[in-house]
Amino acid sequence: MREIRLRFSKTGQAKYISHLDTNRVFSRAFARAKLNLWFTQGFNPHPYMSxxxxxxxxVESLCENVDIKILDDISNDEVKKRVNDALPLGIRILDVYDDFMDCHEIVYSDYVYKFEFLDNEKALEKIKEVLQSDTIMAQKKGKQGKRRVLKETDIKQFIEKYSISIRDNQIVLNIRLLAGPDKNLNPSLLFDTIIRLIDMDYEWKSIGRISLLTKDFKEYK
Structure with missing residues (x-):
């Protein structure tokens, strides 16, 4: 048995597949690819996936990872081919390898946001004002007893660096956020907060995760 990591992209309509359903997609794909996977023990055994x-x-991504334990004696290239042949449109295996980092080494994540407004120039200035503020107060859903409430939290602390400009009639925001098992900012929460604070309706938007990084800003692999 050996443990391998599959790096994959999730783009197009596949961005609307939830994490739970992504788990199911891969479970079915591994079965169709006829990979001999190691199964968890207990009353409800299922193929190990992390x-x-x-x-x-x-949110789209070019740097997703899933780890599996495989019992077959086949090459990583063969794993990549078989699984890609079994995956739906929008999810593709980019690489398969044996030596990889622990997920606790993830500290940062790079995203690219693309916005389009009726008045991009005005929106750009307002977004800059938000990002340059000492605090950026987001509203997160929470519970107070049995009641659901909105709790305010400062998400400025999760922003490492950013750059923003207008390119090809779109506002493009490249931003590095704290990420990982310990501290993680939901990129959708950042988007929703920006739109609420600038008080402008957007015509179109996209969010993509382009890399995961360690504390030393090295690529997480």
């Missing part, structure tokens, strides 16, 4: 950092719904 995702490094679950992706928010509606």
């Amino acid at each position: 995702f490094s950092l679950p992706l928010s719904l509606g």
Whole structure:
């Protein structure tokens, strides 16, 4: 038995597949690919799968990872081919390898946001004002006893660095956020907060995760 990591992209309509359903997609794909996987023990055995950092719904990514334990004596290239042949449109295996980092080494994540407004120039200035503020107060859903409430939290502390400009009639925001099992900012929460604070309706938007990084800003692999 050996443990391998599959790096995959999730783009297009596949960004609307939830993390739970992504788990099911891979479980079915591994079965169709006829991979001999190691199964967990207990009353409800299932193929072992471990995702490094679950992706928010509606966010695309070029750097997702799932670890599996395989019993077959086949090459990583063959695993990649078989699984890609069994996956739906929008999810593709980019690489398969044996030596990889622990998910607790993830500290940062790079995202690219693309916005389009009726007045991009005005929106750009307002977004800059939000990002340059000493605090950025987000509203997160929570519970107070049995009641659901909105709790305010400062998400400025989760932003490492950013750059923003208008390119091809779109506002493009490249931003590095704290990420990982210990501290993690939901990229959709950041988007919702920006839109609420600038008080402008957007015409179109996309969010993509382009890399995961360690504390030393090395690529997480």
